[in-house]
Amino acid sequence: MNAANSSEPVHDFLGLRGKTILVMGVANKKSVAYRIALVLRQAGAAVIYSVRSEARKESLEKLLKDQPVIVCDVADQAQIDSLARHLAAEQVVLDGLVHSIAFADYPEGIRPFHETTRRQFLQAVDISAYSLISVCNALKDRFSEQASVVTIGISTTRMASESYGFMAPIKAALESSLAFLTKSFSRFSEVRFNSVSAGLLKTSASAGIPGYVDSYLFAEKVIPRRRAVTTDEVANTAAFLLSSRSSGIAAQSIVVDAAMAINYFDADVVQAVTAQDID
Incomplete structure (x- = not known):
């Protein structure tokens, strides 16, 4: 029987209907956070958005329409505390939190890792990793008993990819x-x-990383299906982790890379590189 023609009611498989999820880190419609929020809303969840500045809030008003948006720059503890007070005043109980926040400063482009400055590294740790700890501590009384927190990692923190600068060690700390x-x-x-540990994605944030586009194009060649991971694939995995269907999964990093990690030595790619060397 065609499920679309069945008279039986559609089952809420993920059990997200009526749940309240705080999504932090939306920048635009290409953001991982935005795509996650979209999936959650389609599943019937209520989404509260948190963005880093008033300017970002204003720029997203058309995109988010009448959805609740709170400004919270996670580099400022006072704003994190204010976020917690606001949710408490509204008597919000959070069934989930999406932490999709990362920042790295490359004022001179990508430099060798050993030239990373103290300021660059500590700022990246603060915003990209410590913020998860600080936010969760501030919101600990707002979480429901079995709430789920999902952050966004990367598919491997052991691959010394020069195009990612010094962010892999930061993501390792996060995970x-x-x-x-x-x-x-x-x-x-x-x-x-x-964590949803994503492979290379096409987002506005990643496009701004020097050399990232070339790495993304390489990933498309190495992935067995010859298509890069999509933001929606990451969003769907995040929605699963936020749901009660994943209740037995905790303290894990779920890799979503379309099997890129198994295929670095794809014969066609190796042949193309060696042929260039011969020429």
């Missing part, structure tokens, strides 16, 4: 913190912390 957050929160709740 490592998932285990420690899960453990510390287990003292008073069943809140879960996981």
Whole structure:
């Protein structure tokens, strides 16, 4: 029987209908955070958005329409605390949190890793990794008993990709913190912390990283299906992790790379490179 023609009611498989999710990090319609929020809303969840500035809020008004948007620059602890107070005043209970926030400053383009400055590294750690810890601590009383927290990582933190600058060690710190957050929160709740560790994506943020586009095009050649990972594929995985269907998954980094990691030595790619060397 064709499910579309069935008289039976559609089952809410993910169980997200009526849930309230805070999504942090929307920049534009190409953002991972925006695509996640879209999937959540399609599943019937209520989404609260958090953006880094008033200017960003104004630029997103048409995109987000009448959705609730709160300004919170995670580099400022006072704004994180203000976010928590606002949600408390509104008596919001969060069933989930999406942390899709990352920042790295490359004023002179990508430099060798050993030339990374203290200011660059610590700023990136603060905004991209520590912010998850700080936000979750501030919101600990706002989470439901079995809430799910999902952050966005990268498919591997061991590949020394020059096009990603110094962000891989930062993402490694972010992903490592998932285990420690899960453990510390287990003292008073069943809140879960996981990461969607994405392969190379076509987003406005990634396009601004020097050399990233070339790496993205290479990824398309190496991935077995010859198509790069899409933002929606990452969003769908995040929605699953935010749902009760993933209740047994905690302190994990789920890799979404379309099997790129198994195929670095694809025969066609190796042949193309070696042929250039011969020429």
